[in-house]
Each structure stands twice: as structure tokens, then as C-alpha cells.
Amino acid sequence: MGASEGGELLDKVGLGMLKGLVTKAYLMKANDRVVVEVPNENLGKVIEELRRSFGKDGFYVSTVVGTDLIDQKLMRVDYFIYIAKLKRFLVLRLFTDRENPKVTSLYSLGLESAIPGECEAHDLLGIKFEGNPFLKRPFFAPEEFVKQGIYPLRKDVKV
Amino acid sequence: MASGEVKADKVVAFPMVLEVPIGPQHPALHEPLMIKVYLDGEDVVGAEANTGYNHRGIEKLCEKNTFYKDIFICGRVCGICNAVHANCCVRAFEALLGKEPPPRAKYLRVLAMELERIHSHILINAVMAEILGYETLFMYMMRDRELVMKAKEILTGCRVLADYMMVGGVRRDIDEVKRDRIRKLLDKLEPRVKYYMKVFEEDTTIRKRLIDVGKLKPSDVIGHGLLGPVLRAAGFPIDSRDYDGYDAYREVPFRVVTRKESDSMARMMVRWEETLVSIEMCRYVLDHLPQGEAVPDERRLPRRFPEGEAFATVEAPRGELTYYVLSKGGVMPYRLKIRTPSLNNIINGVFGFIGYSLADVPVILVSYDPCISCMERALVIDLKRGTRKYVPIKYLAQGVVK
Amino acid sequence: MKQDKGNGRVKIIRYSPWLVHFNTGACNGCDIEVLTALTPYYDPERFGIKLAPSIRHGDILVVTGGVTRKAASRLKRLYEQMPRPKFVVAVGACACSGGVFADGYGIIGGADKVVPVDAYVPGCPPRPEAILYALVKLLEKLRGG
Numbered sequence: 001m002g003a004s005e006g007g008e009l010l011d012k013v014g015l016g017m018l019k020g021l022v023t024k025a026y027l028m029k030a031n032d033r034v035v036v037e038v039p040n041e042n043l044g045k046v047i048e049e050l051r052r053s054f055g056k057d058g059f060y061v062s063t064v065v066g067t068d069l070i071d072q073k074l075m076r077v078d079y080f081i082y083i084a085k086l087k088r089f090l091v092l093r094l095f096t097d098r099e100n101p102k103v104t105s106l107y108s109l110g111l112e113s114a115i116p117g118e119c120e121a122h123d124l125l126g127i128k129f130e131g132n133p134f135l136k137r138p139f140f141a142p143e144e145f146v147k148q149g150i151y152p153l154r155k156d157v158k159v
Numbered sequence: 160m161a162s163g164e165v166k167a168d169k170v171v172a173f174p175m176v177l178e179v180p181i182g183p184q185h186p187a188l189h190e191p192l193m194i195k196v197y198l199d200g201e202d203v204v205g206a207e208a209n210t211g212y213n214h215r216g217i218e219k220l221c222e223k224n225t226f227y228k229d230i231f232i233c234g235r236v237c238g239i240c241n242a243v244h245a246n247c248c249v250r251a252f253e254a255l256l257g258k259e260p261p262p263r264a265k266y267l268r269v270l271a272m273e274l275e276r277i278h279s280h281i282l283i284n285a286v287m288a289e290i291l292g293y294e295t296l297f298m299y300m301m302r303d304r305e306l307v308m309k310a311k312e313i314l315t316g317c318r319v320l321a322d323y324m325m326v327g328g329v330r331r332d333i334d335e336v337k338r339d340r341i342r343k344l345l346d347k348l349e350p351r352v353k354y355y356m357k358v359f360e361e362d363t364t365i366r367k368r369l370i371d372v373g374k375l376k377p378s379d380v381i382g383h384g385l386l387g388p389v390l391r392a393a394g395f396p397i398d399s400r401d402y403d404g405y406d407a408y409r410e411v412p413f414r415v416v417t418r419k420e421s422d423s424m425a426r427m428m429v430r431w432e433e434t435l436v437s438i439e440m441c442r443y444v445l446d447h448l449p450q451g452e453a454v455p456d457e458r459r460l461p462r463r464f465p466e467g468e469a470f471a472t473v474e475a476p477r478g479e480l481t482y483y484v485l486s487k488g489g490v491m492p493y494r495l496k497i498r499t500p501s502l503n504n505i506i507n508g509v510f511g512f513i514g515y516s517l518a519d520v521p522v523i524l525v526s527y528d529p530c531i532s533c534m535e536r537a538l539v540i541d542l543k544r545g546t547r548k549y550v551p552i553k554y555l556a557q558g559v560v561k
Numbered sequence: 562m563k564q565d566k567g568n569g570r571v572k573i574i575r576y577s578p579w580l581v582h583f584n585t586g587a588c589n590g591c592d593i594e595v596l597t598a599l600t601p602y603y604d605p606e607r608f609g610i611k612l613a614p615s616i617r618h619g620d621i622l623v624v625t626g627g628v629t630r631k632a633a634s635r636l637k638r639l640y641e642q643m644p645r646p647k648f649v650v651a652v653g654a655c656a657c658s659g660g661v662f663a664d665g666y667g668i669i670g671g672a673d674k675v676v677p678v679d680a681y682v683p684g685c686p687p688r689p690e691a692i693l694y695a696l697v698k699l700l701e702k703l704r705g706g
Binding site: 216217219220223231232235236237238239241282298301302305308318319320 | 587588589590591592593594596597600601602660661662664665666667668685686688
């Protein structure tokens with residue numbers, strides 16, 4: 001990764017092992033949340049590094065947030081991971097194309113705690129999580145929406 | 160989540176309501192979540208959670224309303240833990256604005272949230288007693304819970320939906336008279352809570368029904384992302400009040416309660432101990448309330464929020480609750496995401512039923528602390544005989560249905 | 562909704578109305594207040610009110626929460642399963658008209674979009690005393706005619 005301020009930040013919080021795998025690292029404005037932007041192909045390696053440093057039982061997936069960035073024609077997926085030893089949240093931020101949004105599922109990388117969040121994001125925004133066999137519709141959305149193929153939380157959907 | 164082929168001769172489907180609907184989730188709906196338990200004789204061989212949720216579309220609704228209205232909408236995601244929802248929402252907005260509430264407001268927020276924790280824990284323990292058949296104990300606990308509701312009403316003005324939090328502080332202040340009344344109510348409550356805790360610890364039947372039932376391996380608990388008392392009963396000292404230290408939790412002394420056994424008894428005991436810790440914290444807050452203003456002048460609050468994003472967490476009685484807010488400037492949020500703890504606990508927690516008998520399933524379910532009013536009836540489908548019938552969950556727990 | 566089967570049937574439930582509680586999509590605030598209204602502190606049994614073991618034994622259907630699409634068909638079916646004479650009480654702002662969620666896509670409105678409602682109890686949530694008061698007023702109305 002190019003930006004040096006991102007690398008310093010990662011070293012300072014104890015996440016220096018991710019330096020080569022992420023494109024950017026910065027702090028969310030408040031509460032000290034460390035955000036790293038990860039290209040989709042590096043997601044597996046990031047999780048491996050986390051496992052190596054903190055153990056399999058040292059972290060869990062807390063929240064999965066999907067955002068429809070319609071102006072930039074992108075969908076954004078944020079994985080909020082809580083790392084017990086550092087007592088801190090790490091946000092894995094992935095961008096994907098809005099027309100055919102898909103990212104690698106954390107379930108396929110061995111993190112079962114991501115299942116509910118991924119199923120929800122799939123149902124409401126249409127993001128495909130590759131490797132998650134539990135994705136199905138309807139999960140939350142009303143049946144009429146599923147029949148019409150509507151993803152209610154998208155910005156161009158008026159309900 | 161198990162699925163697929165298991166050798167079973169009976170399927171029991173539990174229609175359940177989830178706690179607070181976050182965006183999509185919907186609490187208390189007729190069959191919003193179907194937990195299917197596959198039985199062979201009396202033993203559970205498979206379990207899965209099928210969602211057919213009814214959801215209220217809260218996240219979309221929040222995008223259509225201003226930030227301040229969203230505080231009230233988010234408070235109504237769950238009636239039982241509404242103070243923590245409003246608090247998390249408000250703190251996410253305060254992080255966007257870069258504002259800090261005054262110290263007196265922080266202490267009062269802690270008081271409101273701890274009172275809520277006490278009432279929620281007493282409620283779930285009362286439901287557990289009812290499921291096991293102790294209806295009198297259930298009624299006694301509900302009677303003593305009224306003391307907490309009265310205290311909440313004196314503090315916030317309403318028994319259930321407090322609407323107490325506002326950006327920059329709280330919406331009401333308390334004076335000496337109210338402080339004394341709340342103190343007296345807590346003094347009356349504490350010996351009763353200690354007595355109930357002793358009943359759970361020492362009563363033979365409760366011990367037989369709860370100990371070693373629903374025992375979960377710690378690596379399974381954290382691997383599946385279960386939260387709150389379920390996680391702490393497996394030995395992990397993870398508590399949002401500890402790692403985030405929001406509001407006054409860095410100043411009010413408290414300890415994280417953990418147990419090692421990770422069975423249903425440990426989960427209920429964690430809740431009882433947390434109740435006692437909460438009562439101590441409330442006393443501390445009442446004795447050490449800082450002077451100053453607590454109520455912000457709502458007319459001075461900014462209408463337009465700056466661009467930015469914020470992620471706030473709070474320790475709800477059921478676990479860690481998180482809010483994510485993205486603002487692109489303007490008066491309405493661009494994205495508001497709520498993730499309630501029951502989403503993880505219930506959908507991912509069904510593996511805990513496998514290996515236990517049918518009568519244990521309601522006990523384990525209640526020990527996860529799902530929404531109470533959702534547990535109405537279970538549908539028992541006998542695959543061999545091809546019959547279906549509705550049975551109240553209480554009867555399943557008491558072993559009436561074979 | 563008037564009962565068309567004469568006053569004789571209505572007299573039967575006046576002294577022991579059994580409640581069935583149905584949550585069509587509430588936040589549980591109203592539900593715990595309904596639950597609290599059935600505890601000895603508020604003593605509903607002095608009016609003969611208690612929770613019915615099944616819908617076929619119910620006299621009064623207490624609906625909480627705004628009605629979502631999926632719950633609408635269930636609510637209708639539940640109402641049809643109740644034997645007459647039957648009454649419906651909508652508890653809480655959401656059951657009366659949709660509450661704060663009326664604009665969203667999840668809720669289609671209050672309970673009266675699906676079943677005829679005899680008593681509305683406003684509040685968010687209403688106090689247990691208010692819920693019991695509504696039930697008592699309903700019973701008095703039946704006594705009156």
C-alpha cells in the first residue's frame with residue numbers, strides 16, 4: 001500500500017500485519033474505529049493474518065453493513081470485526097460494482113458469525129456473497145418485493 | 160446452522176418473534192422466525208432457523224426522516240430495551256457532530272440504561288420460571304419488577320418507552336426528592352433479587368432443568384458470534400461497557416460478570432449477577448451525580464449534520480447492539496444500520512439444541528433471551544403419523560408432549 | 562361491530578371474558594404492558610379477565626403492533642377462528658393507526674384495516690391501567706345493550 005499514514009496507523013494499533021494486503025487505512029471520525037479498504041481478492045489473506053495473530057477464538061464478526069452508493073455506481077460492504085485482544089473494532093471495507101454486486105463470503109473463510117448479516121444484506125440490497133450457501137429470499141423482505149425482484153433498501157427503489 | 164438430511168421422525172417448528180427489528184427484523188410477529196427442530200424420538204438431531212420475517216422497514220423509514228425524528232423511531236425498535244437503542248442512536252449522532260454531553264447527563268444516561276437492564280433481566284428470569292412451571296415464582300418476580308418500572312417512571316416519565324435521550328444530554332433532570340424515591344425503591348428491590356438468585360441456585364428442580372442443559376463449547380460460542388450473557392457465560396469477558404467505555408462507564412465502577420460452565424444455568428446466573436451489579440451502579444450514580452446542566456437546549460441543536468460516518472455500540476441487556484450512521488450532509492441520514500444482538504443469538508444459536516431432548520429446547524431458547532412475547536406456540540409435526548398440532552411452548556418444556 | 566345474535570350470547574362473556582393476545586408486529590412495548598396487566602399487581606381477575614389457553618376459547622382479541630403484510634392474513638384467520646361473540650381491542654398507537662411506522666413499507670396500517678375493532682387504546686405504550694380500563698369500558702358497553 002502506498003499511503004504511509006495508513007501504515008503508521010496500522011502499526012500503532014497493533015494491526016501492522018495487514019499492511020501489505022490493504023489499499024488504504026484510516027480512522028473513522030469518532031470512536032477510534034480503524035477502517036481498512038481491502039480488495040476482494042485479498043480478503044482471504046487478511047482473515048488468515050488475523051487468525052494467525054489473534055487465534056481462531058480471538059475475534060468475531062459483529063456487523064455487516066451494505067450501503068448503496070448510487071452516485072458512484074458502487075455497492076459498499078463493511079465488515080465490522082471485534083478483536084478481543086486489542087479491544088477494538090476493525091472495519092474491512094470492500095467495494096463492488098453496483099450492477100452485479102458480489103464479494104467473497106466470510107462464511108466461506110470459516111467465520112460463521114457472518115451468516116446473519118450477509119443473508120440480510122443479500123435480501124435487502126442484492127449483494128451476492130460467494131460461498132455462503134444460506135442466502136435465500138425472502139429472508140426479511142416482504143414476499144411481494146421478492147416476487148417483483150425488488151431490493152427494498154436500494155436508493156432507486158421507492159416504497 | 161445445520162440443514163439437510165437428518166434421520167428424524169418428528170419435526171417441531173417454533174414460531175418466534177425476534178427482539179427488535181432492526182431494519183428488517185421484526186420483533187414479535189406471528190411466525191417471523193421459524194425455528195425447526197428435527198427429532199428422533201425425543202432427541203434433537205437437527206435444528207435450523209428459517210426466516211420468514213415480517214419486518215417494519217425501519218432502516219428505509221429512517222432514511223426518509225430527519226436525524227432527530229429517527230431517535231424516536233429507533234427507540235421504538237424494541238420496547239424492552241428502548242433506552243439503549245435511543246442511547247446508541249444519539250451517541251452515533253453526537254460522534255458525527257463531535258459533541259459531548261455534560262457529565263451530569265452522562266450519569267443520568269447510565270442510570271436509565273442500568274434500570275432497563277435490571278427490568279429486562281428480571282423479566283427473562285420470570286419467563287424462565289414460567290416455562291419450567293413455576294407460575295407463582297413468575298408472578299412474584301413480576302410484582303417486584305414493578306418497583307423498577309416505578310423507578311424508571313420517576314426518572315424518565317414513562318414506564319416502558321423512555322424517550323429519554325437527546326443529542327447533547329437527556330430530556331429531563333431529577334431533583335433531590337426523585338433521587339430519594341429511586342434510592343428507596345432500589346433498597347426495597349435488592350434483597351428480593353438476592354432471594355431470587357438464591358432460589359435459582361439452590362432449588363433442586365431448577366438445578367436439574369438448567370444445569371448442563373444447552374452446554375455450548377466456548378469456541379463455538381464466539382465462532383458463531385453469539386453475544387451478551389451467552390458469550391459471558393462461556394468465559395469471555397467481552398462487554399461493550401468495558402471496551403467502549405461510553406458515557407460514564409469509565410467513572411462508575413463496574414465489573415464484567417463471567418461464568419465458565421456455559422450452560423443454561425450459567426447464562427441465567429450471569430444475568431442475576433449483572434442485576435446486582437447494576438443495582439450497585441445505580442446507587443453509585445445517585446450518590447455521585449455531578450452538578451450542572453443535563454438538558455440541552457433543543458432549539459440550539461443544528462438541523463444539518465456534517466458529512467461523515469460513525470459506528471456506536473452499546474451493551475443492551477441481550478448483548479452488543481450496534482448502530483452505523485452515514486451522513487452526506489443534510490437533515491436526513493444517508494444510511495442507518497441497526498444490528499440487534501438477537502439477530503446473531505437466535506439465528507446462529509440453533510446449533511445449541513442438538514443432542515438435547517425436546518423438553519430442553521424451550522429452556523435453552525429462553526436462556527438465549529429472545530423476545531418474550533413471541534414465544535406463543537410450537538407446531539409439532541409427527542412425520543411418521545403425518546399429524547400436526549399446535550402446542551403451547553410451556554407444555555413442551557414440561558414434557559407433556561411426547 | 563354489533564352482535565347480530567341477540568343479547569343472550571353477549572351476557573355470557575360479561576363476567577369472564579377470556580383474552581387472546583396477538584402481536585402483529587409490535588416492538589414489544591405494548592406486549593409487556595399487556596403481560597403486566599395480567600399480573601396480580603393490577604389484578605385483572607377481579608373483572609374475570611384472564612388469558613385463554615387457545616384461540617377457540619377466546620372472547621376478546623387483544624391486538625398489539627402495526628399490521629405487516631404477512632401478519633394481516635394471519636390476523637384475519639385468527640379472527641375467523643374465534644367463536645362468536647367476539648370483540649377486538651387494539652392496544653397501542655401502532656395497532657390504532659400504524660404509529661410511527663405508518664409511512665414505511667413494512668406496515669400497512671392499524672388493526673382496523675383487517676378486522677373490526679371495538680376499542681382503541683392509544684398510547685405508546687399505554688399503561689396497564691389504561692388497558693384494563695378499556696376492557697372494563699367494553700364490558701360496560703355490552704352490559705348497556
